[in-house]
Amino acid sequence: MKNKPWKPWVLLAPSLTAVFFLLVIPVCFVIVYSFWLRGPSGQDIPAFQFGNYAKFFKDFFYPSILLSTLRVALETVFLCLVLGYIPAYFFYRTESRLKPFLMVLVMLPFWISFIIRTLSWINILGDSGLINHLLLKFNIINAPMPMLYNEGAVIMGLLQYLLPFMILNIYVSLDGIDKSLAEAAKSLGCTEWQAFKEVTLPLSLPGVSAGCLLVFVLTCGTYLPPMILGGPGNEMIANLIFKRVIGTLDWPFGSAISTVLMVLLMTIVYTYNRYMGISQIFKTLSNES
Template structure:
């Protein structure tokens, strides 16, 4: 019998080629670059040395920014779960014929450039922005409240960017729950809260955890909200990479920081897979 074993590979070839060309090769380049040296003019000198990695850990400056990034990423995840579960649950229970419109509204922010969305907060929260203008107008304050360029505004920018990812992940997971299970729980004497706690919440956790992973990874790698809405001292690790690569033309050191970030994210994803299972992400899209 003629073997058909090549067929799956033939079908997978376009995707595998894309992953190879657009992900594997660039990552390999970054890894190789991380061992190179940089000339004062900005030229890169091929070498194999660990100086760039040693530099990252030689004092607490760089690790401190990495720790800050992880902390902000966790804070963003927690806030997104809290703020994202409620609308997702509402959409799940909603019998409204406008449900699809509501879901579409979740996607609405993606139709506007991320930079424009982030910068719009300046017009809302700035010293001459909408909020201050309103508070001054009604006489509640005499001088504008300084609200921008701090960690709070960075968090706000991140949530604005990432909340839709969380809502959609949770919603897809909730949508897969058989509603008759809730009815069964209620028939067996559960209150509405107990039914939610014992049935809905556990079954929606794959979606929550998938959303958490996605939000965490995206937060760790983003640099625009800290750059536009952050003040002195609010830089995250991606800003550091941006400055090393773009600002000082130090590609080798920028690559080393990227590899460190990549390794850390790999450990987090591995841990997630070990204890929750990466297949939970797919489950959340398939229903439970």
């Protein structure tokens, strides 16, 4: 192999070709389009101007949707972290024979279409949905509780979509920690909580941060949950891009918004890589520890 440095490139060629044609070139198209102009009926007029970017930043409406997307993404990350760490830690500690079965349960949602999973919340949270139906039936409430078509419902939809990503990332990180380290800490006088706080938790942080990054990036680009479960004012940046590209045939402006989002996310990923190392995510994906 040492004498033939081109060999890895030959092996990688099919993947690199696919990435180049299916990702790099389309992204370049999006960037080029972002400098173009929209004609009166929706035609694309080739140009090189920064009007689309100026429009995005001059008017607080568009950055405000971006900020609200980032806020929802952070809320989702926080909730995924809190709700995801507990089962991941349980999987790490348990010696139960049911562990493989429980792990499959975590993966189970992936076997059902994302759209179906999202739509199913309407039957659970709606005015005539399961929860309101039961609460009304047992006279616990007099009128249906408004649980659907608000930010809470959107975050609920995002949680059920993204929680497995967080659990698996944390679990892979935890699984690589030698359990005898915590035992050693306890033998030196630490309580159970102290051993977790001083040994296990710090060692699991790479997995935590990888999970947070994945959840954050996926939330920022999400489109369906706000559309199906959101109410007035719960739009996220992907919905806005859809409206500009599809609704008004304004591909140049839609491309400019997409480029802004892409640059922002790339900056976040770059920063993460600088301080945490992007390899942690690949460890999780390849199930290494």
